[in-house]
Amino acid sequence: MYPSGALHALGDPTPLPIDPIAAYTDHQTHTKKENDAQLIRDDSQSPLLASPWYSTRDLAACLRVDTSTLRRWRTARPPQGPPFVAVSERVVMYSAVDVEEWLRRRRTVPRRNA
Numbered sequence: 001m002y003p004s005g006a007l008h009a010l011g012d013p014t015p016l017p018i019d020p021i022a023a024y025t026d027h028q029t030h031t032k033k034e035n036d037a038q039l040i041r042d043d044s045q046s047p048l049l050a051s052p053w054y055s056t057r058d059l060a061a062c063l064r065v066d067t068s069t070l071r072r073w074r075t076a077r078p079p080q081g082p083p084f085v086a087v088s089e090r091v092v093m094y095s096a097v098d099v100e101e102w103l104r105r106r107r108t109v110p111r112r113n114a
Contacts, residue, residue, distance in 0.1 A: 048095050048097065048098075051095050051096050051097040052095075052096040053093045053094065053095055053096065054093065054094040054095075054096065054099065055091075055092075055093060055094075056070050056071070056092050056094075059082070059094045059099065062099075070092075074092065081102070082094055082098055082099045082102035082103075083095070083098040083102065084098075
């Protein structure tokens with residue numbers, strides 16, 4: 001889905017989708033017995049599982065940076081950029097909640113002189 005006024009100008013190549021690629025919708029409660037202790041995980045209480053997720057490619061398109069910039073931020077010591085989850089060695093995902101929070105922290109609001 002490409003919102004009107006999406007992240008490209010006339011003549012630019014077709015933009016990547018900026019909507020998150022996945023949304024978790026299974027809100028089951030899972031239980032497991034271990035050493036007579038019952039562990040309960042209620043997915044509906046987890047904002048990470050309930051929120052949409054971006055791939056590196058999709059987030060780079062949204063932020064108007066190259067994918068290599070996100071990779072450089074992740075591998076910097078200490079890591080920079082928005083929080084991420086390394087699903088595997090080659091798959092990294094970004095929660096929309098984390099990305100919005102990261103952007104808000106970086107936001108600068110100029111003051112007006114009285």
